[in-house]
Amino acid sequence: MNGDPRAILICGVAVDPTVWDQTAMTLSRNGFTVHVPVRPQSGDLDTEIQALAPLCAGALVIGVSGGATLGLELAARGVPMSAAILHESAAGSLAPGLLDDVVAGFRADGVTGFGRALYGPRWHPDMTTADADTVGRELAMFRAFEPRPPSIDPASVMLTVGEWSPVARHESVQALSTLTGIRYRVLPDTGHAAHLQNAFTPLLDDRRLVEHDDLTYARSRPQ
Template structure:
């Protein structure tokens, strides 16, 4: 099985180090540093060739990009997408992190979105980069994913805010995907419980 791990905003491929270790040597992992361009077409163009035929795992913005890949017909083998943006289904979902970014820049954004498990060393993104990414994901609108819907599982952390739970449930209902709650974690499952994420992936791909 080939797995592609897609990172979110204010992180890069380093955020997946513990997850890669938990997956073990039997799993072929592709862990790209995506462009972080603030332009959806650019991001998808970079990711699509890597994700074709692979199993896609994304958290936060990476999960949102997974949905966009599906909407554009990229034929991945399956996807596990944790707490993506939900567009007009949850229009205020990112208000809190946007406010933290305005008041305290990249560090404020990272702490507000990912919690205390996030550290500045997980990103080299500038203020301008995060601003562009945040604007891109705030303007995201989920679109039908067609025949890929049965291959997609959305997840939400048990400890995530009620708004996150509602957004994942509403997204799953709108897109026709499966969804489930991951016990004991919040938004940053890849930082809080990488072994649990690896186990969830193993269950999903059986």
């Protein structure tokens, strides 16, 4: 294995690894070895974390939606990530109605209704191989999630929210920040589906990021 810094991109519900292609290309260009794992999609939080923890230890971790929720749980359980960028996680009792529209979409039109309600018009059924049973158990898991403060340095984690996301999303990220002590940033010109809108690229392309007050992580420098 080479000595490049590693990045792990965590999928949420009803998306396959290809949704991360643009972000992975940016990270590869910036010297990272990138892995987008296929999660068990078990509906059991312990099972998901056990699968992810060995991969994420020592890596830059980026997650959106359910992937961000799993990133928060990794931090709460003390997995020593070099850094994490977590976009619009579930927030449990901090935002009890946050997923109501997603639940309604799933009940009305299965996986398609779920994907479009959660990710918006950029999402397409071809972006997932998950069936209704898989989405149903994952949705139940994330609805039951309760956030906790990290057991790692909160300065190594960043919460993000999309500029175009609903007020409820902004409020949930603010509440998570207050609970966890993790700072947050608003990503311009994007909503919930930040990976589909390539919204992380300007952040990751910033050559000054390694020294930025908001986030520090290990990365290879250009020769």
